[in-house]
Amino acid sequence: MLSTTSFPPVIVCVGGSDPSAHAGLQADIRVGQDLGVHVTTVVSALTAQNSQSVLAVYPVEKEQFDRQWESILADMTPGVVKIGLLPNAELASATAFWLRTIKTDYPACRIVFDPVGVSSTGHRLHSFTSGDPADSTEPMSWLKMLLPLVDWVTPNTHEFEQIVQSVSTIDQPINRLDLVSKFDHLLAQYPELRQSQWVIKGGHAHNEAKEQSNNQTGSSSRHCVDWLFSEMVKVDGLVSPFGFSSKRQENGHSRGTGCSFATALSSFLALGYDEMDSLTLTKSYINHALSLSYQVGKNTGPLATCGWPSKIQYLPDILQINNNQGASNEVFFPEMEPRSLGLYPVVDTPEWIERLLKAGVTTVQLRVKDPNSATLEQDIRKAIALGEHYQAQVFINDYWQKAIEFGAYGVHLGQEDLLTADLDKVANAGLRLGVSTHGYFEIARAGKVHPSYIALGHIFPTQTKDMPSQPQGTTRLQKYANLLSGVYPTVAIGGINSEVFDAVLDTGVDGIAMVTAITRSANPEQIVTDFMRKINASNASNQFRSKG
Structure with a gap:
C-alpha cells in the first residue's frame, strides 16, 4: 500500500538505550529520521556500553515499560512496530500483550521482530533467570509468545541457528544442515510460524542456502547474502527463498547493523513500499551506510547515515535458488543515447x-x-x-x-x-x-x-x-x-x-x-x-x- 499522507508515518521502536549511540534506540532514531519517518521509542533496558564492550544491562520495571506504551498509543497511530532488545521474560510477556492490543486496535500495523540475543561485542543481552517460576529459561518459551504476533523476523545466521537449535529433535548438529533444511525443520516443529516472513541476515557468517546452490548464488566470504523465506510472496510465479546479495564491506565498522537493518525495513514498510521493494531498499541503505561507517571510540564504530538510497552500486543482486535463470552469467546489451x-x-x-x-x-x-x-x-x-x-x-x-x-x-x-x-x-x-x-x-x-x-x-x-x-x-x-x-x-x-x-x-x-x-x-x-x-x-x- 502506498503512503497517502503528507506527514511522516509513525514507527514504534522497542529496545535498549545505548549511551555510546552505536546501536540500540539511538541508532533506531538516527535511521528513522534519515529515512523520513517519525520514531517513537519504548525503552526496555538501560545499558552501559561503548565501542569495546557491554558493561551492564539494566531492565526497566514493567510499570515503566507499560506506561511508555500507553503514552504512545493514546496519542499516535503506529504504522510499524519494531521489537529489539527484550532483556527478560517479564518484558517479553508485556510486549506480547501490547502487540495483541495493537493487532486489535490497528490491524494495518505491521510488527518487525529483531531477536537480539548477543551484542556485536559478544555480550549476552537478555536473561530469563529472574528466579520467578513463571519465567522459563527455555528460549522458545518467550519466542512462542511473540512469534505468532509478528509479521517479520530478522535474525542473523547465529540467532536463527539458536532458535532452530532450541526446538531441535534430530540427532545431527544443526550447524551441519544447510539454511533451507534448518528453516524447513523449524516450520515442521512450529507450523504456525509460516505466517511470518523471515529475513535471515548473512553478515555474521558465510551463507549456506543449499549445498548445490553455492555456484548459483555466489555465496562466499566475499559476499553477504540475506535470505527471505516467505510463503506470502510470489514473484512471477517464483517462490522463496530469495537472496539479496552484496559484496562484503571492507570498512570494518559495523556496530548497530542488525538494529539499523530492522529499523530501515520498518521505515520503508511504514512509507508504503511492498515487501520486496522494502527489502531491496533496506539492503541498499545498509550497504551505503556501511561504506561510510566510522570509528568514534577505541574499537568498532557505528554505521553512518546516508540519506535515501540513491546510489545504484549499493543495490543488491537478486538471487533465487530454485530458478536456473538466476545461475546464468550477466548479459550486456548495446547502450542507447x-x-x-x-x-x-x-x-x-x-x-x-x-x-x-x-x-x-x-x-x-x-x-x-x-x-x-x-x-x-x-x-x-x-x-x-x-x-x-x-x-x-x-x-x-x-x-x-x-x-x-x-x-x-x-x-x-x-x-x-x-x-x-x-x-x-x-x-x-x-x-x-x-x-x-x-x-x-x-x-x-x-x-x-x-x-x-x-x-x-x-x-x-x-x-x-x-x-x-x-x-x-x-x-x-x-x-x-x-x-x-x-x-x-x-x-x-x-x-x-x-x-x-x-x-x-x-x-x-x-x-x-x-x-x-x-x-x-x-x-x-x-x-x-x-x-x-x-x-x-x-x-x-x-x-x-x-x-x-
Missing part, C-alpha cells in the same frame, strides 16, 4: 507507427496484445521496415524470437519474460533491450541483464492494461530517475497525458511513453508536436545548465 528516447509512443499497429514516424517521432514500440493475431508476423515485419526507412528506433514488445528473426532494432520485455527469454541469443543478435520495472526490486533484478533502457511504471492509473501494482506517482518516479541517472536511460510509462506531462518531464526521465493520450487524441500529430517541443526545450535547458 538517453536523449534519443524522448517521446516514446506505444501502439498496436504498423499503421500507427508510420503515422507517428511521419510526425517526427524517432522512438516507438509495437505492442500487439494478441499472440494469435493472424497478421502478427506481417505487422512485426512492417514495423521493422518502417523503422529502417525512417531511421527510427522501433522496439517490438514481447516477441523476441520474431524480433531476432526479422532483424528488429530492439525488443521490450516484462519482468516475467526475463525468466523465459533466451537473453544471450537476443544480445548476440545485437538487439537493444528495454525492460519494464515497477519498483526497486525489479530495478535491481533488471540490472543483472544490463538493458539498453529501463522503463518505470506505471506512474498513473492506466486504461490500457490491468496492473497488479499501484500507481507510482511522480515523487517515486523522481527517486527512480535519480538512482538510474548516468547508468541506464529511463522511460516513464503509464497513464501519462497532457495534464501530467510537465510534472513527469520534470522528474528527469529520459523518455516518456504514451499510448491513449496520442491514439485517442482528435489531432495526434499536433499532440506529438507539442510534446516533442517540450522535451526538446527541457533537453536544451539541461544541457545549458550542465555546461554552466
Whole structure:
C-alpha cells in the first residue's frame, strides 16, 4: 500500500538505550529520521556500553515499560512496530500483550521482530533467570509468545541457528544442515510460524542456502547474502527463498547493523513500499551506510547515515535458488543515447507507427496484445521496415524470437519474460533491450541483464492494461530517475497525458511513453508536436545548465 499522507508515518521502536549511540534506540532514531519517518521509542533496558564492550544491562520495571506504551498509543497511530532488545521474560510477556492490543486496535500495523540475543561485542543481552517460576529459561518459551504476533523476523545466521537449535529433535548438529533444511525443520516443529516472513541476515557468517546452490548464488566470504523465506510472496510465479546479495564491506565498522537493518525495513514498510521493494531498499541503505561507517571510540564504530538510497552500486543482486535463470552469467546489451528516447509512443499497429514516424517521432514500440493475431508476423515485419526507412528506433514488445528473426532494432520485455527469454541469443543478435520495472526490486533484478533502457511504471492509473501494482506517482518516479541517472536511460510509462506531462518531464526521465493520450487524441500529430517541443526545450535547458 502506498503512503497517502503528507506527514511522516509513525514507527514504534522497542529496545535498549545505548549511551555510546552505536546501536540500540539511538541508532533506531538516527535511521528513522534519515529515512523520513517519525520514531517513537519504548525503552526496555538501560545499558552501559561503548565501542569495546557491554558493561551492564539494566531492565526497566514493567510499570515503566507499560506506561511508555500507553503514552504512545493514546496519542499516535503506529504504522510499524519494531521489537529489539527484550532483556527478560517479564518484558517479553508485556510486549506480547501490547502487540495483541495493537493487532486489535490497528490491524494495518505491521510488527518487525529483531531477536537480539548477543551484542556485536559478544555480550549476552537478555536473561530469563529472574528466579520467578513463571519465567522459563527455555528460549522458545518467550519466542512462542511473540512469534505468532509478528509479521517479520530478522535474525542473523547465529540467532536463527539458536532458535532452530532450541526446538531441535534430530540427532545431527544443526550447524551441519544447510539454511533451507534448518528453516524447513523449524516450520515442521512450529507450523504456525509460516505466517511470518523471515529475513535471515548473512553478515555474521558465510551463507549456506543449499549445498548445490553455492555456484548459483555466489555465496562466499566475499559476499553477504540475506535470505527471505516467505510463503506470502510470489514473484512471477517464483517462490522463496530469495537472496539479496552484496559484496562484503571492507570498512570494518559495523556496530548497530542488525538494529539499523530492522529499523530501515520498518521505515520503508511504514512509507508504503511492498515487501520486496522494502527489502531491496533496506539492503541498499545498509550497504551505503556501511561504506561510510566510522570509528568514534577505541574499537568498532557505528554505521553512518546516508540519506535515501540513491546510489545504484549499493543495490543488491537478486538471487533465487530454485530458478536456473538466476545461475546464468550477466548479459550486456548495446547502450542507447538517453536523449534519443524522448517521446516514446506505444501502439498496436504498423499503421500507427508510420503515422507517428511521419510526425517526427524517432522512438516507438509495437505492442500487439494478441499472440494469435493472424497478421502478427506481417505487422512485426512492417514495423521493422518502417523503422529502417525512417531511421527510427522501433522496439517490438514481447516477441523476441520474431524480433531476432526479422532483424528488429530492439525488443521490450516484462519482468516475467526475463525468466523465459533466451537473453544471450537476443544480445548476440545485437538487439537493444528495454525492460519494464515497477519498483526497486525489479530495478535491481533488471540490472543483472544490463538493458539498453529501463522503463518505470506505471506512474498513473492506466486504461490500457490491468496492473497488479499501484500507481507510482511522480515523487517515486523522481527517486527512480535519480538512482538510474548516468547508468541506464529511463522511460516513464503509464497513464501519462497532457495534464501530467510537465510534472513527469520534470522528474528527469529520459523518455516518456504514451499510448491513449496520442491514439485517442482528435489531432495526434499536433499532440506529438507539442510534446516533442517540450522535451526538446527541457533537453536544451539541461544541457545549458550542465555546461554552466
